[in-house]
Amino acid sequence: MHRILSVALIALVALTSGCTSVADFGEEAGDQIAIREPYPLAFHTSFYSQGISDITFTFVNPGVDDRILRASAWYDEYSSRAVTTVTIPPDETVELDVMIVLNEEKVRAITTTTLFNLAWVVEEWDGESFVIIEEGTAPIEVYPMDTMVWEISDGEGGVIDTVDYIAVFVTPQAPAVRDLLVASKEYLDPAYDPMYETLGLSRTLAAYQFDPLPEEVWWIHTGLHAKAVYNALKYTYDVRYLDMTRSFGKQGYVQRVNTPEESLRSTSANCVDGSVLFASALEAMGMNTYIIILPTHVYVAWKHDPSPAIAPGYENPHGLPLLTPDDLTALETTMIGNEDFGEAVAYANEQLRKDWHLFNDFENPDAAEYRLIDIGYARKEGIYPLK
16 A cells, blocks of 8 residues: 555554553453553544544353453543443454543643553353453553654554654644734735735635636645745744754654644744644645655645645545645745745755655655655544644
């Protein structure tokens, strides 16, 4: 499967199957329990929507009568109890995935890497009542809501790629993003670019919701929208580059990510923070938005027009056109404080064209760290914004 299309699907399958067995019990020790860790709390809404469970029970029934089992699981102090009952016919095996709903208020109060206590109880119906046949607990390493985990151990010496989950930090619905767009409207003014008047965009954020435009005009039209956001960040918010990415944990590579509100309040952002902030504004306007991941850097891009297209490497069963560098405009957000919009675009587009072949190079292991994250596709795969 191609890297860029299927990364979310691969991550889903891997996270669903990448368990650590912690118990064998039950019918001649045929029953099993497997748990998943660590737990990046920023991903919890997406994990739930994708059906990625916290704990999996495998039950076997070698007998001649149905087995009726009730499995419960919860995180002490951080969730309610999830309870599921299952009936297993003779000579069958059932995998029961249990997803636990977290207490949103409590998990948001977690500010550093910590441990949750995952508890479970398995009961079996004996004809009159449910009798406990297994119970236990396990410590689960947890990362706070502001931490991006780029990869997770699969428990077998390998890693599971979770790069697509950077999309959870793109939050178009955040009040701070709405305020940014309000400020951006003041820069859709001929005083900043005469094309605003030429295209009828004076103080109007229309994005793709506009009368059909000639293909050669779309890139100017959407670029003017991005330029207004850029100028608002530069002149109204005075956002400057500042790198404070340190996070603590033993699981793969983790990095703290500022929310758009934090970046705007502190008037500072590193490459990830700036890309997440800018992507949030673009998605809020309804534009097709991309985050570009390099081995040591991140920047943002958008598609010029609303015509259907899919990224390089996507499976293409319907014959839809593939993206090319000409379909996108890229932006280097770390230049907001010191350079004009044109320089930041020119720099990022040169980088994009230089690296484009690596986004679809499946034979080169070094190219695995070059990724084009389609935010719209991530949403379709159940990777939702943080609330």
